[in-house]
Amino acid sequence: MTDRLKKILLGEQGLVVIFIVAFALVSALVPNFLTDRNMLGLLQSVVTVGIVACTMMFCLAARDFDLSVGSIVAFAGMVAVMASNYTGSILLGLLAAIACGAFVGFINGVVIAKFRINALITTLATMQIVRGFALIASDGRAVGINSPDFYQLALSKLLGIPTPIWVLAVLFGIFGFVLNRTVFGKNTLAIGGNPEASRLAGVNVDWTRIWIFALQGVVCGIAGILLASRITSGQPNAAVGLELSVISACVLGGVSLAGGRATMSGVIVGVLIMGIAENAMNLLNIPAFYQYIVRGVILLLAVLLDNLRSSALGRR
């Protein structure tokens, strides 16, 4: 009995099983959890983390790290609002935001891959630089959205489900496909497994890494736009600490910080587990201070489980 349980929990799909059990438990025990409204609210709350986690997964899988995502999200949101206010065209605003995100990501990538500066240090620097830009651009104040159409990005619904959730779902699909079914995805995993061997096998390691960071910037741009639309303004102080939530969700989803191991399904589950924990604690009126502790404990347990699984698989 316990042997079988162990086998299931430590198997390939262990995390999914735990997720289903946790979901069932929370549904049964927490009042008002399993309602349409709460479910949509839960998904809305994980949109930003979920979107950024898509590309953070690539970053981690290639043995890299990106701390600048929170700042890029805030900066892109500011750019989207200010550019669309200035030009009067929402489309131009959105394009400008994505371009800015891509640019910052590209710079990250070039510095890390070509100048061989440690990713942690590089993105720690850009995290502060970009946050500085966001603050300077608005003189530290929030910038309101002029056109009501901009709100519609977050408020509009398709088949009763808000647009941001659709965006999240589509990105999950796209990046899941990219990771498993494209040369780019496989090269990412190979670089994480052994960068030098990948280079000698003909993989363009530098450009793959630059692309990963640039994509990360694009995705942060999208997340920034949706966030600005939801909070109806560009906030220079938005998304502080986002990088840690995103990395937590990825690690929770079984992405190895040593590189070479990542699955989209794992990351989705990781994102949802974080969302459910927070949602359930809110419904139970647990004070925010305690929520930090719970989140930390969940993360530690997930990593411990992952460790057990690795040794059960006999990886040395």
Added chain:
Amino acid sequence: MSFLEFLHITKTYPGVKALSDVSFGVAKGAVHGLMGENGAGKSTLIKILSGDQHADSGEISIDGKVQVYASTRNAFDNGVIVIHQELQLVPELTVAENLSLGRFPASAGIIAGRRMLDDVGAKLKSAGIDIDISRKVKTLSIGERQMVEIAKAIMLDARVIALDEPTSSLSSRESEILFALIDRLRAEGKVIIYVSHRLDEVFRLCDSLTVLRDGKLAAHHTTLEGVTRDQVVAEMVGREISDIWGFRPRKSGDVRLKVEAVSGAKLKTPASFEARAGEIVGFFGLIGAGRSELTRLVFGADPRSGGTISVDGKVVHAADPQGAIRAGIVLCSEDRKHDGIIQGRSIEENINISSRRHHARFGVLNRASEIATAETFIKKLKVRTPSRKQDIINLSGGNQQKVILGRWLSEQGVRVLIVDEPTRGIDVGAKSEIYELLYQLAEDGMAIVVVSSELPEVMGICDRILVMCGGRIGAELTRDQFAEKAILAAALPDTKTPDAIAS
């Protein structure tokens, strides 16, 4: 009753029976050889001895006492020390510190440096190991580090010392020093388990020998008197291998690879050579002679500062691996673990990593052809694995090497195959298979460049040998000119005589 006794050891990994009912004993003061092909169970047995793994059933007894280890530390404390291929030393600490690690002589947490140096110095002196103990380990050669590892065993008064392929990265001279040390340990009554692929060494050193095959005891010799090498090889592979080289003469065609005055940061003197279609060219030299450096420049693994490389008369302009692969030059590196295998990824992915670009469309993989490619090369190269999805890290050295060869053979239009130390750490059976493969590829018109520090190997399989010494190509010999003395003389710097290194 033997001093060290393995009794009915059985160990199963998921999908593989690594050891089944292995029993044998080793007497005190004996060097006992442990041989077998990769995957025969040697490493597993050593891991069980060291407490790193636990046997499913069976036991180990030392001096009549059954040993039960909870950890390697526990085995340590019981006088069992295993020296692995990958050495376990802290590079930034000195020799003395490494040898005292975990047992620093200290008062109130402050290390008594003087006492440490004296203790370690005295111990090493009595054991006859001559190393400056105040040097940092990172400044030592591999051979010296090996000495430090053995010194560690001596410091701990080990009763049983197991050495796993100790000479795989040592020069002949360093090996001789190691052998002298092992002789001394034998005289002191230690039990030495000596795991090696090299028959020469086993016959030179060992008193007794156990051969494992497919996890079972294939043979146990209490003495090596009257035992022949052919017999041991047959026991290892389960069949007779008369000539492991199996050389077949071929006709060589036009010049395929032309390297002219190539130089780089690690190879100052410009080097030139050619390899013809269907020819196997060997590079021989001591470690550091510049062989690997030269081949890395040809493949574009390191940037070159001058010279031209051409394949079939066409100049290769790019100086990176991607450009070389597109021009038809591929390289199997000497350091498989660092430069070859992609750990954590499957055999399938390791094979397809380069060639997948030929059948991917708009960057999207063609799964069917990737699976087919993987299956084809697993079968063709006889990679022993339960599945193509197996993580490459779980394969033996020989099988990993085959996967890397598969990676290159699945490429299209390979004209020049460079293999650096193709059979390092690989057993006899797999060796013959790899040689046979090289002959076939040469017959199909590939130019093959083999880099090796094993003289019998280059003499056995190459059509022509280029000898490097001190960063330059010093001599060139065709097969009819092959002579051990001449090749060694060309490989050695002027001051040394060939006899000092020939063993």
